[in-house]
Amino acid sequence: MPYKLWYWPSIQGRGEFVRLALEGAEIAYEDCARSVGEEGLLADLNDRTGRTPFAPPYLELDGLVIAQVANILMYLGERHGLAPSNMADRLWLNQLQLTIADLVAEVHNVHHPVAMMDYYDDQKPEAARAAKQFREARMPKYLGHFENAAQANTGDWLIDHKWSYADTSLFQVIEGLRYMFPKRMKTLEPDYPNLIRIHDQVAELPGIKAYLKSDRRLAFNTDGIFRAYAELDAA
Amino acid sequence: MPYKLWYWPSIQGRGEFVRLALEGAEIAYEDCARSVGEEGLLADLNDRTGRTPFAPPYLELDGLVIAQVANILMYLGERHGLAPSNMADRLWLNQLQLTIADLVAEVHNVHHPVAMMDYYDDQKPEAARAAKQFREARMPKYLGHFENAAQANTGDWLIDHKWSYADTSLFQVIEGLRYMFPKRMKTLEPDYPNLIRIHDQVAELPGIKAYLKSDRRLAFNTDGIFRAYAELDAA
CATH class of the missing domain: 1.20.1050.10 (Glutathione S-transferase Yfyf (Class Pi); Chain A, domain 2)
Structure with missing residues (x-):
């Protein structure tokens, strides 16, 4: 099952740091709010209980939910070899x-x-x-x-x-x-x-080059x- | 050899999050700038080459220099059992x-x-x-x-x-x-x-109680x- 990434669907924002690592490593993920919209993102965030994110972005896999960009990247780095091991x-x-x-x-x-x-x-x-x-x-x-x-x-x-x-x-x-x-x-x-x-x-x-040409890469905006x-x- | 902590010597600031973890766990450390002053801290920071801190606080042990509060705490957590292991x-x-x-x-x-x-x-x-x-x-x-x-x-x-x-x-x-x-x-x-x-x-x-009564704990100030x-x- 691919990762589920939850972030605002109309901006690069902080989520882009996660998208770039995933795309660079060609790791499968679903950018959930691109299909369910901002309201769907807020509903998902507000319905969560227990160990909840303070704010998007957050990444979900098999019930594990990880928030904070540096924390998500550390996890991806360790799990997918996007970071050194020592x-x-x-x-x-x-x-x-x-x-x-x-x-x-x-x-x-x-x-x-x-x-x-x-x-x-x-x-x-x-x-x-x-x-x-x-x-x-x-x-x-x-x-x-x-x-x-x-x-x-x-x-x-x-x-x-x-x-x-x-x-x-x-x-x-x-x-x-x-x-x-x-x-x-x-x-x-x-x-x-x-x-x-x-x-x-x-x-x-290669992964970034393909991403930047795709419609998955949102344009910068105000x-x-x-x-x-x-x-x-x-x- | 105890850890060397480098942080501004006259404020709690971000360094206090590191001090509290060290004191709570009763880990030996030297709060270096308390003896060499702000000028000594700046001299130490400016003389560094290679993998340098962006800003204080930073923690030094056996040539390893770690900066950013959350990063320092993660290291201390893993090494001294101040964090869970899973x-x-x-x-x-x-x-x-x-x-x-x-x-x-x-x-x-x-x-x-x-x-x-x-x-x-x-x-x-x-x-x-x-x-x-x-x-x-x-x-x-x-x-x-x-x-x-x-x-x-x-x-x-x-x-x-x-x-x-x-x-x-x-x-x-x-x-x-x-x-x-x-x-x-x-x-x-x-x-x-x-x-x-x-x-x-x-x-x-116990470690925090002793710390708060000691002159190592600076008062809040403006x-x-x-x-x-x-x-x-x-x-």
Whole structure:
């Protein structure tokens, strides 16, 4: 039986990090809310009892329900060989994924700084201020960190000579930042050759290549985590 | 050789989740920056090469350096029996800890909504707005989730009949929220009897009891994650 993935059906969002790992490894899964819709997702989430997810995405197999992106990826990594098996490497990989999760939370905070449950239109001046510091201070700090991580490995990927879920996650970070901050990324990208190389290698993995051309890959839009608002970007 | 913990020496902050697990299990560690200061911590962090932490806290033992709170706790949990050993339980525990990490990030965002690297005084109106939504919508959502998690177990703790690192982390969440939002917590706490019970049980663990009375436990203050600003609290 294939995995059941539960996530919002109209955005890439946090679910995309899970979709990319599954697609890259060509693991069968059903993206459930693509057929039952957002209402079906909410009904599924609200009907759960016991060990419940706090929020989507969550992954289900044979009664086991796993939530939190880094937790789902750790599980997939161990079970399907998308992660190295020795302890030091596993911890390093999880550490990188958790730092990516921190970046993703900060990206969301850029367009929703003061009220995560209100609209962007209700917090535009605050978002402009948050975006400035994110572009100028946080983006170089995060991207520089991941560039150093890539350089710390002698192989082609973040760890060793085989792609792992943190490589597909970094691909998504670059894609998302290019969509949200095209001017800023044009300025910054030359400083991060190893990151861009990993991004390009991920795009060429057979499973990812097929996925990106399929209708399973949703387009970026202004309902997701990465949002293109021209007024928040600058070189 | 004891563990070396590296974290800001004048705040509880994110490091406190690691300190509490170590203290609860009575594991020997050196809180390095308490002797070498903030400058010593920054020097240590900046001198590192290879697999570097993005930020404190990080834990060091025999050349292995582990960063990200949930990652450190997972390691300590596996190595020192502060976590169950079967896969479903380990994933559930990590999931709870990651949800606590999300809560902690939102708490920080309350007093630093638009510019994490500026002062609170430079963003007080924005913080007031962020605090309102946090108190009214997010606090009940998170605390209700953890209450359900506690109820989902038939034993005395979050998992089974033995405390784990998520129990000590929940203790810290309750402590921090009481310090930052005393009025709001007075309103909400009666709804979460199991959370408060776990909080009280953690406080009675011999290692924690000794720690809380020692000068190793720093007081809460307005430089940390949980900050008591009266204007951000309301019943």
